[in-house]
Amino acid sequence: MKNDSTINLDHPSLYNNRELSLISFNERVLMEAAEPLNPLLEQLKFTAIFASNTDEFFMVRVAGLLDQIKANHTKPDNKAGLTPTEQVELISKEMTVLFQEQYRLYHQLIDNLGENGWAIIENPDSFYEFETYFNDFIFPILTPMVIDAHRPFPMLTNKSIHIGIELANDEGETKTAFLKVPDLLPRLIFSTVQRAYVFIEDIISHFAHKLFEGVSIQSMSVFRITRNADLTIHEEGARDLLEEIEKELKNRENGAAVRLETEKHPSPSLLSLLKRELSIQEQDVYYHEGPLDLSFLFAFAREKASEKPELAYPPFQPQQTAYLGAGENIFEALRKRDLFFHHPFDSFDPIVSFITEAAEDEEVLAIKQTLYRVSGNSPIIRALKQAAENGKQVTVLVELKARFDEENNVQWARVLEEAGCHVIYGIPSLKTHSKITLVVRKQENSIERFVHLGTGNYNDQTAKLYTDMGIITNDSTFGEDATNFFNYLSGATTHPQFHHLSIAPEHLKEDLIRHIQEETEAHQKHGQGRIIAKMNSLTEKNIIKEFYKASQAGVQIDLIVRGICCLRPGIPEVSENIRVRSIIGRFLEHSRIYYFFNNGNEKYFLSSADLMTRNMDRRIELMFPVYSAAIQQSIREVLDLQLEDDMKARIQDRFGNYSALTGRTVNSQQELLKKSYNRNGKSLS
Incomplete structure (x- = not known):
């Protein structure tokens, strides 16, 4: 198809919003937690990775949008055309659904853990065996933070689990206290009586009355706050950059609250207090059907892998590269x-x-x-x-x-x-x-x-x-x-x-655009135009538009984009010659590879840079060519294998939605592991 210059390549319908695309990536991570072909402990790790990823998403991306809203910034983003307010509203809806799915999976996986002898229970039938542990190890650490006429609302730590406690004395006077669950104590404590793991916050809640003499506990609610953690560093005015960053790091824990997570049915009065004091809107509150902060599952799964290795990925040893002989200097x-x-x-x-x-x-x-x-x-x-x-x-x-x-x-x-x-x-x-x-x-x-x-x-x-x-x-x-x-x-x-070398921000973007344009011109003269690009994320609009123009000219384009992808493939007369796939598996796909057929005089480039606005304009990045025919062949084998992957790849459609393939025969990462072992005369267990 010829390049149709009548189509408006700036139209919002041609682009995915950056933040919603990042949510889509985290959804694909969660899909790996639901994948029955993954070992049980690896499913737990993907659940934990999803939790950790969403923490960062709120601390950085959502925090930035909320800052824009507070500053009355209403300008829409330059691709999908959504204002900050519209983005925050959509994020709230999308994340509410994903958190529900996360906890559905969590309970399913915990049931499977119980079948393997590692039960994790909430609110156990008996706590008596934990009283000595509480008295000796937990009680001395806890410091109730009480709100009254002399004590203002305390600074609640970013990402820590807290317990909000409503108290009343004999005269009916009420006040609120907070307990921070100690970060340095184990999250799970093993019950020898019930042969199961119990959450430390449940133990603290059960014995919390020991901390409050002369008053009665009316309610307790477990919650967690996520704060804005993006640093604001004024380099130009900083005499000492190290000192400037150290100062900002101290402020990170005090950033504005951007998310409140709580158990399913918190005390209404406590919730009202938290929302008021933290300036949190209802759309920023998430009610979870289970324990808060599932990132603890990563350490738990890693620990249990030594007990039952068959429930984790088989261990592997990185092999010697084919380009260096054994013992060769x-x-x-x-x-x-x-x-x-x-x-x-x-x-x-x-x-x-x-x-x-x-x-x-x-x-x-x-x-x-x-x-x-x-x-x-x-x-x-x-x-x-x-x-x-x-x-x-x-x-x-x-x-x-x-x-x-x-x-x-x-x-x-x-x-x-x-x-x-x-x-x-x-x-x-x-x-x-x-x-x-x-x-x-x-x-x-x-x-x-x-x-x-x-x-x-x-x-x-x-x-x-x-x-x-x-x-x-x-x-x-x-x-x-x-x-x-x-x-x-x-x-x-x-x-x-x-x-x-091509470097950003000097000329890397311009060089990439030139390579895309040259591929388009070569295709128009000779045919067989082909681009393969592998990266973590694709957001840079000028580069996306060049991909669209190349597609309109008939160039075949395969994009392997693990995370954010603002380009939409398969749109008639715009991107029908573009295919987008995301691979999420045992290893985090991090290589950046840019390939151009160039009428048979193939060009291969490796880079530190993703095709993102920040990488092109606000970072010093490098892209470098690969000239060795042998190394080019090695890279092409990897690209071809990833384009054949039908087990870990998810394919994006023209509306920005991703779906799994049905073949289920090629796992590119597993195949590369096998090849590295076979090359060294070994077999992968």
Whole structure:
């Protein structure tokens, strides 16, 4: 079909709203909790992931919409055309339904747990066996927060479970008290009498009278508050960015309340008090048929997997990449070929070794690296410290604004500085989300540069859970690009020149649009136009419009978008040549791959960037080409396998709804696991 310029590609009917699409993603996570082919303990984990995801959704996305409403902002979003008020109303309706489904699934899964000897019960028949535990471990920690003429409404902690208690004395005078359920005590306590787990909040509720002498308890209600947790960091006016972020972190717990969760039938007077004091509207209140905060199921499932491993995914060990021989020195290998890694199927250990060996190599002169999120006991951090202590020039960009990792990254920045590393924080008002490492080594009378570029973080723990791709190369022009990039980050260069790299916000978006347009032009001349793009989220409107135009011209486009997707496929005369699928499985799909057929001269790119407005305009991102024919083939095999997936893939229709496929024969992640084992002469149990 020819490009029809008469169709208005800005029309709201062509787009999914960003926030409602994010809800749809979380619904797909919940679908995995309902999937009977998933082991029971993994179903529990997906239930917990849904709970954790929705916490963040309210703390960041809903909080932002409520801020807009308070500021009387009525402008609709630039894609689906919904005002902030309309979005909040739709979110409330959608989330009410999803929470009901979450708790229906929860009770079903808990029944299945009971059949396996792990019963979890609410309000057990007897509490007498817990009295000593309450007296010795719980009572000393609890501090009632009473409201009266001398004590105002207290600050109730974000995401903590609280118990609201209405009290009355003999004269009939009433007052309200709050108890915070201690976060550091186990959520579940095992009853040896009833052979079941009991919730700590139920134990506290039963013995709460011990805290209130001379008054009687009239009612008790369990509730939980979610607060605005997005940081407001004024970088331009901050003399010390570390101190500015530390100050804002202290304010996070005091953000405005954006959601109130409560048991199904709370005390009406207590509910009225909470809504009034927290400025919560009825549409922001969610009544749950079960215990609050189901994220506890993640730790519970992980603990129980050791007792009954058959109820969890079979364990696996990341394998050696096909691009590195057994026992082969990584630097020697790089002088022969580029190395490719697809985690977690390929081990992350060579990436760690790349840094640790460089730290100890007497010929290495400098190491430069960007860090966005790292693990709690990071071997990468240890290696960088060791390199600095060994006298090497070590430059590390630590992104202090990585959401919910700000505190960790502030600490790592201080640790690295103390070790002698040169720590930089990038460019004001932009998050540095790129993943790149440069190692500079002396080689006889010259220097050689080794560069690692990836789609994921330098985090040895998430590398076992997220699918990501990376390349290490000894190509001198990539080395020059990496040097120029780090000079850009440090402020030495404002508009760096590159042989290969595309960076945001400089020109990555423009380069992607150009590649889409060139594919469209090539198709119009030669036919067979094809684009495959894999990412976490797609929201950038200009890029979506280019996909629409390419589809109108007849280019076949497959989009593998795990999370948010504002593009609608299959719309006649607009996107009928576009297909959108989302894969949610054992591993979190995190790779960003952009492929263009280019009349047979195929182009492959990997990137740290999703096709989102924030990534294109407000983050420093990298996209890099893949030239090795062997690595291109490896990437294409992954793409083809994911396009064949009919077990974990969900397909979006023209109205933005997702549905499962009926084939049920190919699980791409499981197939990739098998291939990695078979390649190393092993079999996956």
